[in-house]
Amino acid sequence: MDRVKTGISGLDEMLNGGIPARRHIAIFGGPGSGKTSFCFEFAYRGAKAGEPSLYLSLEETDDDIIENMKNTFPMLTDISELVKSKLLKIVKPDKIDMDKIAEVVENAITDDGVKRVVIDSATMVRMSFVKEIEYRQTLFEFLSLLRNLDCTTLTTLEATTSKKEDMVFDLEHFVMDGIISVYNLDRGDRRIRALEIYKMRGTDHSRDLVPFKVTPSGIKVYVGEKVF
Ligand SMILES: Nc1ncnc2c1ncn2[C@@H]1O[C@H](COP(=O)(O)OP(=O)(O)OP(=O)(O)O)[C@@H](O)[C@H]1O
Numbered sequence: 519m520d521r522v523k524t525g526i527s528g529l530d531e532m533l534n535g536g537i538p539a540r541r542h543i544a545i546f547g548g549p550g551s552g553k554t555s556f557c558f559e560f561a562y563r564g565a566k567a568g569e570p571s572l573y574l575s576l577e578e579t580d581d582d583i584i585e586n587m588k589n590t591f592p593m594l595t596d597i598s599e600l601v602k603s604k605l606l607k608i609v610k611p612d613k614i615d616m617d618k619i620a621e622v623v624e625n626a627i628t629d630d631g632v633k634r635v636v637i638d639s640a641t642m643v644r645m646s647f648v649k650e651i652e653y654r655q656t657l658f659e660f661l662s663l664l665r666n667l668d669c670t671t672l673t674t675l676e677a678t679t680s681k682k683e684d685m686v687f688d689l690e691h692f693v694m695d696g697i698i699s700v701y702n703l704d705r706g707d708r709r710i711r712a713l714e715i716y717k718m719r720g721t722d723h724s725r726d727l728v729p730f731k732v733t734p735s736g737i738k739v740y741v742g743e744k745v746f
Pocket residue numbers: 547548549550551552553554555556589590591732733734
């Protein structure tokens with residue numbers, strides 16, 4: 519099986535080498551759990567390795583994403599350079615519309631040879647629909663389109679709680695090929711970050727809940743360590 523290395527320290531080890539190529543994976547977590555940072559690093563590492571990457575931001579403007587990520591990861595000093603060279607494309611569509619998003623993704627693949635796509639966030643797409651049934655139909659159509667395209671996609675998915683035991687699953691969790699859950703766990707006087715690979719179709723993977731940190735040089739996943 520072809521795999522795409524996320525490039526995130528420790529994560530590829532948990533995934534037995536990386537995310538299965540051409541799949542659609544959700545990064546699921548509560549507010550501030552690190553979803554954007556994770557997805558950004560995935561796109562950044564791809565771009566750095568010469569794989570054109572597209573980051574579709576449906577919430578924050580492209581300038582905000584760049585500014586925030588430069589502040590979050592100050593040691594990744596070539597972000598602007600990669601953006602300028604178009605290896606790292608950060609785009610905020612003027613309106614949230616599944617057809618428009620599909621068009622942007624298709625064009626990026628055919629015109630720019632994009633291999634990695636990030637959609638931040640699926641929840642914004644859902645909110646743009648008045649009728650649930652229309653959202654469902656469009657989501658299915660969009661995912662079947664993605665299956666025929668030569669790109670690996672990460673989508674952020676918002677959880678309405680930061681409590682691990684209160685997470686609820688929705689349609690998206692069943693239709694995606696994989697779910698990586700990121701948590702900002704309450705430990706009384708502090709919060710700690712942890713993640714788990716909840717599902718990943720077609721591959722064995724770690725089933726441990728492991729701590730991670732957002733560090734200036736990137737996300738570090740501490741494989742083999744316990745969450746206290
Ligand atoms: N330089 C930094 N060093 C350590 N942690 C940082 C740094 N910059 C940001 N963070 C942490 O990362 C968090 C934001 O992460 P991120 O934006 O990736 O989360 P998110 O899950 O996408 O949030 P949202 O639900 O708001 O979209 C901040 O709330 C902060 O705790």
